[in-house]
Amino acid sequence: MPSNQELVDATETLVRTHVLPIDDEFDGDVEAAGGEELRGRLQALARTAGLLTPHGPVDLGGLGLNMGERAPVFEAAGYSLFGPMALNVNAPDEGNIHLLDHVASATQRERYLRPLVAGEWRSAFAMTEPAPGAGSDPGALLTRAVKVAGGWLITGRKRFITGADGAGFLIIMARTSGEPDTPGGATMFLAPSGANGITLVRHLSTMDRSMLGGHCDLTFDDVFVSDDDVLGEVDQGFAYAQVRLGPARMTHVMRWTGAAQRAHEVAVCYATQRKMFGSRLSDLGMAQQMIADNEIDLAATRALLREACAELDAGERASKATSIAKTFSAEALNRVADRSVQLCGGLGISRDLPVAKIARELRPFRIYDGPSEVHRWSLAKRAARQYGQSESPR
Structure with a gap:
């Protein structure tokens, strides 16, 4: 090894x-x-x-x-x-x-x-739905699975399902009990993407272009899934989602840190070579502040990522640490890309340098896997529970 x-x-x-x-x-x-x-x-x-x-x-x-x-x-x-x-x-x-x-x-x-x-298949995770269904609030889940002999029939609609076009199979989140906005009641199902009743309605046209299989609208019309393809236990889908979401948020941070690092390197290289007002761009105070702030945001992102990963590797749920790392990183890495564009001037918005495409691809990270605002809401609620029970502020 x-x-x-x-x-x-x-x-x-x-x-x-x-x-x-x-x-x-x-x-x-x-x-x-x-x-x-x-x-x-x-x-x-x-x-x-x-x-x-x-x-x-x-x-x-x-x-x-x-x-x-x-x-x-x-x-x-x-x-x-x-x-x-x-x-x-x-x-x-x-x-x-x-x-x-x-x-x-x-x-x-x-x-x-x-x-x-083995890389023989791709896959998709089908949870997000059109309003008023599940999105940042998974509890609003509307897609239903009804028990029949030997399996389940799934009916509903999903939206923004990344990689669905060409996927070998889908992991589908569907409600098997309860009503929207009530705890529990979701189950995960495995289904080949070509199963009867699954229809790819359209690709949503989005600003990012690097994700294979696009972001798709899907409909499920009495899609039969056998009992053998229930993933985990019935009605435990939300709990299993947590197994995936925390680590997946951190691996997003890992990948986008690499992209932001490249944008930063390209911008600094450009700034050291570009002459203006009698000196190198990198010798001007405003440019130096942007370069230094990029260094700070990249270092802080990696530090928060290490802390969250250590908690996950220790077997902890790490909900707070992953929310903090995801929220800070999504915004910090966007700042890195944006400053890199600014440092490169006109070339920064052209195809001559890679900073424009990196900024374009990074921007959606502030939305997917939980918008920054939802993570802040969750963190604030957690803090209120933890610190709001004391007799009086000191």
């Missing part, structure tokens, strides 16, 4: 040699760059280098990296927008691998997890 640093070094070599040139040529547009064909080609290179699915379970061909070990490897992959896809650590597959490794039955591991770890 290679050391963690050896994996980081090998990832950097793979990404900078083989992945970045394609990423830059096609301005981070994965479909224009080749889509599934490109994924297969890049993952073949990663497989040869011993880098494919480094977080996957060892018994199914992965390297079994824990959260702390993943961080520098995923960041190195994220230096290119296509790097996570090359290593098979992209969302939503990365989070689904983590979930299935913890929850799937032995049969489900062979049927669904093994081909996912």
Whole structure:
């Protein structure tokens, strides 16, 4: 087994040699760059280098990296927008691998997890719904699953399902008991994406272009799922979602830190070479402040990430730590990208430099996996419970 640093070094070599040139040529547009064909080609290179699915379970061909070990490897992959896809650590597959490794039955591991770890399939996680259904508030879940002989019939609609087009299977969250806005009552189901009754209605046109399979609207019309494809226990879906969400938020931070780091490096390189007002741009005070603030935001992001990963690796739920790290990082990394664009001036909004596409792709991170405002609301409620019971403020 290679050391963690050896994996980081090998990832950097793979990404900078083989992945970045394609990423830059096609301005981070994965479909224009080749889509599934490109994924297969890049993952073949990663497989040869011993880098494919480094977080996957060892018994199914992965390297079994824990959260702390993943961080520098995923960041190195994220230096290119296509790097996570090359290593098979992209969302939503990365989070689904983590979930299935913890929850799937032995049969489900062979049927669904093994081909996912091998890169033979992609997957999607179908929870988000159009209003008034589940989104930032999963308890508003409207999609229903009704028990029938030998299985369940699922009916409902999902929206913003990343990677759904071309996925080998879906993990579907559906209500099996209770009503919206009541605790519990959700169940996870595994279904081949081509199952009868699943319809891909459309791709939502979004500002980001690096996610293979797009962001899709799906409908489920009496989709039959056998009892064998219930993931975990019935009515425990919300609990299992927590198994996935905390780690998945942190792996998003890892990948986007790599992208922001690249934007920063490009901007600083430009600033040291650009002459204006009789000196280098990097010698001007306002430019130096932006460069220094980028360094601070990147360092703080990594520090909060390490703390959250340590809690997760210790077996803790780490809800507070992951909310803090996700919220701060989503905003801090966007600041890094935005300052990088500003430092590069006109070239910063052009395709001549990669900072514009990085800023474009990073912006949605403040929304998905919980908008910053929802995390702040949750953190404030937690603080009120913890500190609001004292007799009087001191």
